[in-house]
Amino acid sequence: MASVTSRDVLARGFRVLGRAIKDEPRIFAFAVGGSVLFGGLVVGSAYVIGHIVGKIIVPAIEDGAVDNALLWLGALAVLAISVLRVVGIFGRRLGAGYMQFRLQARYRRLVTGRYLDLPLSWHHRHATGTLLSNANSDVEAAWFPIAPLPFAVGTLVMLLGAVGSLFLTDWVLALVGLATFAGLFLINVFYSRRMAPRQARAQLMRGEVSAIAHESFDGALVVKTMGREGQETDRFAGQARELRDALISVGRLRGLFDPLMETLPSLGTLAVLIVGTFRLRAGDISVTDLVSIAFLFTVLAFPVRAIGWVLAELPRSVAGWDRLQHVLTATGEMRYGTISPEKSDSPARLAFDGVDYAYPTGADTDDMAAAATQDEHGPTVLHDISLVVPEGRTVALVGPTGSGKSTIASLAVRLVDPATGTISIDGHDLPDLTAAALADNAALVAQIPFIFDDSVRANVALDRPGIDDDAIWAALRLAQADEFIARLPEGLDTMVGERGTSLSGGQRQRLTLARALAGRPRLLVLDDATSAVDPRVEAAILAALRGGEQPTSIMVVAYRRATIALADEVVYIEHGRVVAAGTHSELLASTPGYADLVTAYERAEAEREREHAYEDEGAVTA
Amino acid sequence: MTTTATAPAKAKVVNETAEERPESTWATIRRGLSLSPELRTGLAGTLFFAIISMVGRAAVPVAIQQAIDKGIAGPGGLDVGFVGTVAAITAGVLAVTTLCGYLMMRRLFTVSETALANVRVRTFRHIHDLSMLHQQSERRGSLVSRVTSDIDQITQFLQWGGVILIISAGQLLVTAGVMAFYSWQLTLVVLVAFAPAVFVIRAFQKRLAGAYGLVRQRMGALLAAVSESVVGAPVIRAYGVSERTRTRLNTAIDGHKTSQMRALRTSVIGFSSGEIAAGLATAAVVVVGVQLGIGGTLTIGQLTAYLFLVTLFIQPVQIAAEVLNEAQNAVAGWRRVLDVLDVAPDVADPGEQGVSLPEGPIDVRFEDVSFTYGGPIVLDDVDLDIPAKTRVAVVGETGSGKTTFAKLLTRLMDPTTGTVRLSGVPLDQLRFDSLRSRVVMVPQDGFLFDATVAENVRFARPDLTDADLALAFTELGLTDWVESLPNGLATRVGERGEALSVGERQLVALARAYVADPDLLVLDEATSAVDPATEVRLQRTLDAVTRGRTTVAIAHRLSTAQAADEVIVVDKGRVVQRGPHDKLVQDSGSVYGKLYASWLEQTR
Known part of the structure; x- marks a missing residue:
């Protein structure tokens, strides 16, 4: 069974190579040209050496004198072949390398391009580590055999030439050659077949090791604070040992292949010696021929390995290619519409109408399973959500932890699409708007701020047109971030580090808030976006937003009473359903769940005061 | 609590050493060996097998010399029986050396993979032991790569090119030895012919190190750009900045490609000098060898065998060119791993x-x-x-x-x-x-x-x-x-x-x-x-x-x-x-x- 699949893998591997040749036909031709030149010269050099021995060395030593002209001609021929070989090597190695690098770059562009085009729901289904390795190691794996490919193709041509020249010299010795080449070929096939499953397993283990390392370092703080370094190391060590065993099994096969590949041509040379002596005695060949052919076998040994390199890497290449295809053929990218309304200065109106949402089914790490589950959904988390954020108004979404508020926020700016129902801005269904119109009109500030590894300026402006330094400072001022930015050593030019690690949580939130405000959105969606900001700072930000000169409709996910109090309307969510909507005081009176939530602190304090009073009383009476 | 003020400064060192640092390849290897004493396990046996397997490299040229001098052009004319005997003995020698080659590689792989797996686990633990400051001062992805791609690079090199390189080095020594045995004069000629190439390659080595350093740096930038586009996907969607991201990605991808091409050009040009030297050496052997032959110092068989030996002597140079890129990356990967292991955790467990x-x-x-x-x-x-x-x-x-x-x-x-x-x-x-x-x-x-x-x-x-x-x-x-x-x-x-x-x-x-x-x-x-x-x-x-x-x-x-x-x-x-x-x-x-x-x- 293993051999069937590995034969299948080889066939598919050849198709991947065919794809590479189709993508880069000219460079491939150039590289193969260089390689064929090289191979021809390898065969040629054997005959030149044979002639030097037969025509120059033997007569010279036997006669005790040499024809100087002939000697220098021989030497010159050797030099000329070397120079030409350098030309061949240039063509072959530069061609092969350029081909490999261009293919890598081409597919990296394609893969990362898909990342940008595919919807967030697709991203949610794939582990970050997987996507990173798709663009990195999978691209490398897919095109790894390209480096030795022209060499291998040139070697095949060279072998044909060698067999041809052998037949021209002597058919008996040619048969010895054929037997040797057939043996080399068989060893190569055997090797690559046996290697395929081992390589695949090693590659799989590499992925596992990497996944554990990613996760463990991602959660380093938890590991440290819980003192679980030892257990984590054990978990990692178990997987590392499996990888080690897989690699050792690869190495053992390699250890068998290399000496055999080395020895077989030597055995061929010995056979040539014996058979050649018989043919010499029969007068069918000369010493020149014998030496030429023996030499040929010696110089062929090295290039023939290139075939093994290509074949051995094919399984890895196919595995990499399959993973690339999984990304490249993934469908379901968000289709944007064509409507691009004139951008006005007036605030927008957002409406949800009968919206259901179900998360796509959980993580699929299995490539094949992905296609099947693409359209399936997990449990529904939002049910029949209808709500409106009228022009210029502020609507607060309130609900217990895990009730679906963040999902509504993502739907409002079309990070994800609903399963059923419609969401519209100013009466335009979101899917009818162009991507640019959507981004121009609506902005989301997420709960966990994301900062690019770039300057403050770039993080706020994001290269959007019309955002100059004045606009940036204005936005920073509005987000109460101007003071701490001004205190940074290089102001707007300060690099904030990966994910903004040089800033505090509250600073990161304010920076992302400024990013949203800089685009002067007509609809602003704040998803608990000020949770790490101190109450006083938040109050100032909200006041600025309320009384600011940027007229904006706001949807805000909030727990804080003050934030809620600023809202014109409150929508109360529980378990993915709108339970009640109205003003704060209406809901306080009508909806016990809401009242419980927003008055929690007051009630807690009141209770504490009662307890205190009781304790004090107790103290007095005691 | 007196030595703790240096934490941020040390964290910075890790960053810098992660990329180029003027440390020689040998220094890295020495440092690596001292950190992995497991690598010495069974070294004597492995060396023993290695030496025997190397002898096989010279077996065929010696057989050819014997066959020509004593069986083909010998004083008694053609002696098929003698040639047969020589071939049979040589085949026997080859069988033994091939087996030893297999045993050597088997031991080598087992020992080196085991040692590297241990380094992997130790580095993993070490990174967890480093203080939060250290962990934060490095990109998380680059910490992960210490225990993944950096070590993978070493093992892949060992599997692919490392063994070839070791065998080639052995082949170089053995053939040089046999060459000297046949004719010290010709060996001198070959060494003189190769001398300029050695200088050229040494000179290029420095440029190559720089070129491959740039490749790795660009690879880091590429990975950072990809990571950002994946992790920041929601922001990129929400702000409609796909095109900006695409431009950044493409710039990083192309930058990496350009640096790869430059490194390759440097490598090919540098190693073409080896190829020219090989031609020069062969031609010189022909000219000088014929003179020596006429003078009676060399037989036909010896000179012919010598030409075979020169070819075997040259092969390692060609092979080195094929695997050099991998070797550079492997050493750099090793260096990065060692650099992390060398950082003493500043918030250390007092332990016992x-x-x-x-x-x-x-x-x-x-x-x-x-x-x-x-x-x-x-x-x-x-x-x-x-x-x-x-x-x-x-x-x-x-x-x-x-x-x-x-x-x-x-x-x-x-x-x-x-x-x-x-x-x-x-x-x-x-x-x-x-x-x-x-x-x-x-x-x-x-x-x-x-x-x-x-x-x-x-x-x-x-x-x-x-x-x-x-x-x-x-x-x-x-x-x-x-x-x-x-x-x-x-x-x-x-x-x-x-x-x-x-x-x-x-x-x-x-x-x-x-x-x-x-x-x-x-x-x-x-x-x-x-x-x-x-x-x-x-x-x-x-x-x-x-x-x-x-x-x-x-x-x-x-x-x-x-x-x-x-x-x-x-x-x-x-x-x-x-x-x-x-x-x-x-x-x-x-x-x-x-x-x-x-x-x-x-x-x-």
Whole structure:
């Protein structure tokens, strides 16, 4: 069974190579040209050496004198072949390398391009580590055999030439050659077949090791604070040992292949010696021929390995290619519409109408399973959500932890699409708007701020047109971030580090808030976006937003009473359903769940005061 | 607590050494070998097999010389029997050397893979042992690559090119030896012909190192760009900046490609000199050899064998050119791994020499503690006591130093000056196993592992029974929430817990700390994303179950402060007030008074 699949893998591997040749036909031709030149010269050099021995060395030593002209001609021929070989090597190695690098770059562009085009729901289904390795190691794996490919193709041509020249010299010795080449070929096939499953397993283990390392370092703080370094190391060590065993099994096969590949041509040379002596005695060949052919076998040994390199890497290449295809053929990218309304200065109106949402089914790490589950959904988390954020108004979404508020926020700016129902801005269904119109009109500030590894300026402006330094400072001022930015050593030019690690949580939130405000959105969606900001700072930000000169409709996910109090309307969510909507005081009176939530602190304090009073009383009476 | 000020400086060193540093390849290899003594296991046997297998390299040319001189052009004319005998003996020799070659490689792979797996695990552990400052100062991806792609590069090189390179080196030595045996004069000629090429290649080696250094640097930039486009996908969508990202990605991709091409050109040009030298050497052997032959110093067979030997002598140079790129990367990868291993953890476990925390409730004492990340002072001369069994809230504005306080308290960092004591024991003398089992901190970012809710809670106590687990959630009043999950406690939380909302992640993180049953619990805004009703409920249950232990809660929701026995107010790195809420709030002009007024404004 293993051999069937590995034969299948080889066939598919050849198709991947065919794809590479189709993508880069000219460079491939150039590289193969260089390689064929090289191979021809390898065969040629054997005959030149044979002639030097037969025509120059033997007569010279036997006669005790040499024809100087002939000697220098021989030497010159050797030099000329070397120079030409350098030309061949240039063509072959530069061609092969350029081909490999261009293919890598081409597919990296394609893969990362898909990342940008595919919807967030697709991203949610794939582990970050997987996507990173798709663009990195999978691209490398897919095109790894390209480096030795022209060499291998040139070697095949060279072998044909060698067999041809052998037949021209002597058919008996040619048969010895054929037997040797057939043996080399068989060893190569055997090797690559046996290697395929081992390589695949090693590659799989590499992925596992990497996944554990990613996760463990991602959660380093938890590991440290819980003192679980030892257990984590054990978990990692178990997987590392499996990888080690897989690699050792690869190495053992390699250890068998290399000496055999080395020895077989030597055995061929010995056979040539014996058979050649018989043919010499029969007068069918000369010493020149014998030496030429023996030499040929010696110089062929090295290039023939290139075939093994290509074949051995094919399984890895196919595995990499399959993973690339999984990304490249993934469908379901968000289709944007064509409507691009004139951008006005007036605030927008957002409406949800009968919206259901179900998360796509959980993580699929299995490539094949992905296609099947693409359209399936997990449990529904939002049910029949209808709500409106009228022009210029502020609507607060309130609900217990895990009730679906963040999902509504993502739907409002079309990070994800609903399963059923419609969401519209100013009466335009979101899917009818162009991507640019959507981004121009609506902005989301997420709960966990994301900062690019770039300057403050770039993080706020994001290269959007019309955002100059004045606009940036204005936005920073509005987000109460101007003071701490001004205190940074290089102001707007300060690099904030990966994910903004040089800033505090509250600073990161304010920076992302400024990013949203800089685009002067007509609809602003704040998803608990000020949770790490101190109450006083938040109050100032909200006041600025309320009384600011940027007229904006706001949807805000909030727990804080003050934030809620600023809202014109409150929508109360529980378990993915709108339970009640109205003003704060209406809901306080009508909806016990809401009242419980927003008055929690007051009630807690009141209770504490009662307890205190009781304790004090107790103290007095005691 | 005197040597701790250097933390940020050391962290910086890791960054710099991650890329180019003027260390020679040999120095790296020596350093690597000294860190992996396992590599010497069975070395003698491996060398023995290696030496025998190398002999096989010279067998064929010697056979040819013998066959020509004594069997073909010998004094007795053609002697088929002699040639046959020579061939048979040589075949026997080849069988033995091939077997030895296999045995050598087998041993080599087993030993080297085992050693590298150990290095991988040690590096993994070492990275976890480094302080938070170190971990933060490096890109997380680059830490991961220390134990993945860097070591993979070494093993892949060993599998692919390393063995070829070792064999080639052996082949070079053996053929050189046999060549010298046949004719020292010709060997001198060959060495002279190769001398210029050696200088050229050496000169190119430097340029190559630079060129490949650039390739690695560009690869780092490429990975960073890809990572950003993946992790930042929501922001890229929400702001419609796909094109900007695409441009950045393409620039990084093309930059990497260009650098690869440049390195390749340098390598090909450098090694073409070896090819020319080979031609020069062969031609010189022909010319000089014929003269020597006429002079009677060399037979036809010897000269012919010599030509074969020169070819075998040249091959390693060609092979080196094919695998050099890999070798460069492998050595660089090794260097990066060693550089991380060489960083001594500055917040180190005293281990055996350390002491354990005394039994019972823990009290905390800060003695003149100051902390700076290298810039402005974050905590300034803090001096305070937290008696055992009290519940303390630490409040203050963003950037006031609250979180730093929590990190110093749990020894995630060491103070720049001053001492932190738990139950009288200076923190840096406290063994980590004692510290981490008795003191638990719940960070604000409730990181979860890609597993079920139950497995995440068990992270703190693997031996926890199902019943105890369920009980823990019941005690925390979270039964309703667990029941609302699609699969209850068996619900998978996704990568980093992202299948749950931020607030839900905090609930799981809290449960995880709760079952760890610490004597000192430090909460760093651990419920900041949880709704108020749930938070109040949690607060109450935590109060009940942590009675008799010490709790320090960093909070910006003042409800926590109201419930605490005592409030510590931090402002600009200094403790400005402390006392029970009721007392502090009476001074409305104080820092706390203002904070509280604002809090009331927010919540009423």
